[in-house]
Amino acid sequence: METIITYNAVHHAAWGTPITVYFWLVGASAGSFVLSAFGWVFGIKRYKPLALTASILAIVMLMIVPVLLIWDLGKPFRFIYLMLPGYWHGTAPMSWGTLLILSYPISMFVYTYFVIKNDQKWAKIVGIIAIVLALSTHWYTGVVMELNPGRYLNHTPLAPLLFLTGAFISGIGLMILVLWIQNQFTRPEKRIKWELMEEMAQYMMYGIVFDFFLLFLDFMQTQYGTASEYLAHGTVLMEIFFTPYIWLEVVIGLLIPLILLVTPLKHTRIGVYGAAFLVAVGVYGMRIWWVMGGQYIQSFY
Amino acid sequence: MTTESKQTSPAHALREYGSQTPGTKGIPGKRRYSMVIDLRKCIGCMSCVVACKAEYGVPLGVWRTWVMVADKGRYPNSRRIFMPRLCNHCDYPICVRNCPTQATFKHEEGFVLQRYNRCIGCRTCVVACPYNARHFLPAKRTNNNLPVLVVDKCTFCIHRVKKGLVPACVQACVGGARIFGDVNDPKSEVAKLVAREKLTVLKPELGTSPSVYYIGGDWEIMDEPHNYKHRTAQQKEEFNTYKRNHHGDAFGDIVEGENTMYHVGKNMSDFLASIPHKFFDVVAALKKLLFA
Structure with a gap:
């Protein structure tokens, strides 16, 4: 006998757009910072000229985060409770995130200071700490929703990898665009070389391929998973969140940039800058379906 | 089950x-x-x-x-x-x-x-x-x-x-x-x-x-x-109406069958509009605490 639900209470998705923007900003910040560390931490000297710009970009994006996070709280001025010993709760993922979001900008500031002072030794030491914190901060954004077993779409160990890969490619994309703008206002001898831009775009291409692979794994998991997982993909992602999932993430954020970066267009400015822009925008689509899509089905239960 | x-x-x-x-x-x-x-x-x-x-x-x-x-x-x-x-x-x-x-x-x-x-x-x-x-x-x-x-x-x-x-x-x-x-x-x-x-x-x-x-x-x-x-059409519409008209304090509601990106943007504008209210509420509470 078929059962039709004729009445149920209405529930809201508790986390929304501010959280999606926060996830995007932290990701792009971490991605930019990785580029900054290429020169000073990993010793790839040709990346040193862009290190300062990348660090400042990472810091600026992270400065917006507290505005989003604190004002999204019901009681914004109680954010201090997250840091007080009597309140801190070690098993809560958000508690780990608080420590990371606090320590990551501090380490970035110190690292940037040593980059400006041209102190290779200390820039490398602090840079190693900062890069671990940058990756951890973005890892946290993946797990904060993953560690809710009731959210079937989010409850996958692929979450941190999806977030980190998105961070890497969106960070590079944004960095390429910022460097392009910077080049318009600097003397020719100070400009970032085109070959470096092309190389960064190639790293972005590898990231896009890996992101496709992760999305494929996630797709397989939902298709062969439980009824809830299947429903989450088939109905929520492919119907309600079709625009952010397929159009924004897959087509605009991954497919078109991939085509641009594997064809001869990868040597043209339109190819590199176009792909960079599309990736930076498209990754936001993943943040939307991840946060709001993950809560969608359950709001009807 | x-x-x-x-x-x-x-x-x-x-x-x-x-x-x-x-x-x-x-x-x-x-x-x-x-x-x-x-x-x-x-x-x-x-x-x-x-x-x-x-x-x-x-x-x-x-x-x-x-x-x-x-x-x-x-x-x-x-x-x-x-x-x-x-x-x-x-x-x-x-x-x-x-x-x-x-x-x-x-x-x-x-x-x-x-x-x-x-x-x-x-x-x-x-x-x-x-x-x-x-x-x-x-x-x-x-x-x-x-x-x-x-x-x-x-x-x-x-x-x-x-x-x-x-x-x-x-x-x-x-x-x-x-x-x-x-x-x-x-x-x-x-x-x-x-x-x-x-x-x-x-x-x-x-x-x-x-x-x-x-x-x-x-x-x-x-x-x-x-x-x-297996919701009735009436239930779906009831949910949609509720979410469409919700200008609340959670900013994650998406209405089924309508433009998702429009609701993402609307949620953001609701969030930005809530900031001054929260700020002045806090200032009022502080004033009350300090000067009452």
């Missing part, structure tokens, strides 16, 4: 880290309050919902307890079934584990409670709860002394239980469908029902060990994917 084991053995208490208080089901000498809901006796009168709303002044649009209604079968062989819902006061509550400020905690006797003065309104517990048992209180209330913009939930009426009374919903139930008591006390009605009847709980696969048991539970009304797939 699988039939729940009797769940009175301490061995069933899974993963207690973060719960602050160990599970007390089946521990001799400890009280463990639970509720059994006999769905065969529920007539869907909603008395429990009204009693709960009256007991706590629960605002419009949010519920501590509610009753789901479903139609089973096709005319003329159809019948209406009901399923009351409330916080499951889990032995292993995910909300407690995930709360970053210890605002929600588990009482030794089984109540999962909320401390408003600790709650920062981050809604992590709302995201964590698999049963939708938590809600975010609106910014404006008719009684200014009641909390706002923090998370609230069912308390199993601890204030009544401590005075020897049963929860308001149990008191108001005309069919006697809700039975409340200490499941660790073998003489209690709840313990006898748990021992004797075939029981189901919501989402047993999550290992939360709920303390709300159902007798005569229909798997279809209890199953989340089935719920989503």
Whole structure:
């Protein structure tokens, strides 16, 4: 006998757009910072000229985060409770995130200071700490929703990898665009070389391929998973969140940039800058379906 | 939906880290309050919902307890079934584990409670709860002394239980469908029902060990994917209307069948518009604190 639900209470998705923007900003910040560390931490000297710009970009994006996070709280001025010993709760993922979001900008500031002072030794030491914190901060954004077993779409160990890969490619994309703008206002001898831009775009291409692979794994998991997982993909992602999932993430954020970066267009400015822009925008689509899509089905239960 | 084991053995208490208080089901000498809901006796009168709303002044649009209604079968062989819902006061509550400020905690006797003065309104517990048992209180209330913009939930009426009374919903139930008591006390009605009847709980696969048991539970009304797939058109429209007109304090609502990106943008504008209100509320509260 078929059962039709004729009445149920209405529930809201508790986390929304501010959280999606926060996830995007932290990701792009971490991605930019990785580029900054290429020169000073990993010793790839040709990346040193862009290190300062990348660090400042990472810091600026992270400065917006507290505005989003604190004002999204019901009681914004109680954010201090997250840091007080009597309140801190070690098993809560958000508690780990608080420590990371606090320590990551501090380490970035110190690292940037040593980059400006041209102190290779200390820039490398602090840079190693900062890069671990940058990756951890973005890892946290993946797990904060993953560690809710009731959210079937989010409850996958692929979450941190999806977030980190998105961070890497969106960070590079944004960095390429910022460097392009910077080049318009600097003397020719100070400009970032085109070959470096092309190389960064190639790293972005590898990231896009890996992101496709992760999305494929996630797709397989939902298709062969439980009824809830299947429903989450088939109905929520492919119907309600079709625009952010397929159009924004897959087509605009991954497919078109991939085509641009594997064809001869990868040597043209339109190819590199176009792909960079599309990736930076498209990754936001993943943040939307991840946060709001993950809560969608359950709001009807 | 699988039939729940009797769940009175301490061995069933899974993963207690973060719960602050160990599970007390089946521990001799400890009280463990639970509720059994006999769905065969529920007539869907909603008395429990009204009693709960009256007991706590629960605002419009949010519920501590509610009753789901479903139609089973096709005319003329159809019948209406009901399923009351409330916080499951889990032995292993995910909300407690995930709360970053210890605002929600588990009482030794089984109540999962909320401390408003600790709650920062981050809604992590709302995201964590698999049963939708938590809600975010609106910014404006008719009684200014009641909390706002923090998370609230069912308390199993601890204030009544401590005075020897049963929860308001149990008191108001005309069919006697809700039975409340200490499941660790073998003489209690709840313990006898748990021992004797075939029981189901919501989402047993999550290992939360709920303390709300159902007798005569229909798997279809209890199953989340089935719920989503088999809503009436009227229900869908009701949800959409509610979400479309919601200018609240949670910014994640998307309306089915409408432009997703439009609602993403609208949520952001609602969020930005809320910032000055929150700021001036805080300034007013500080002024009151310092100069009153």
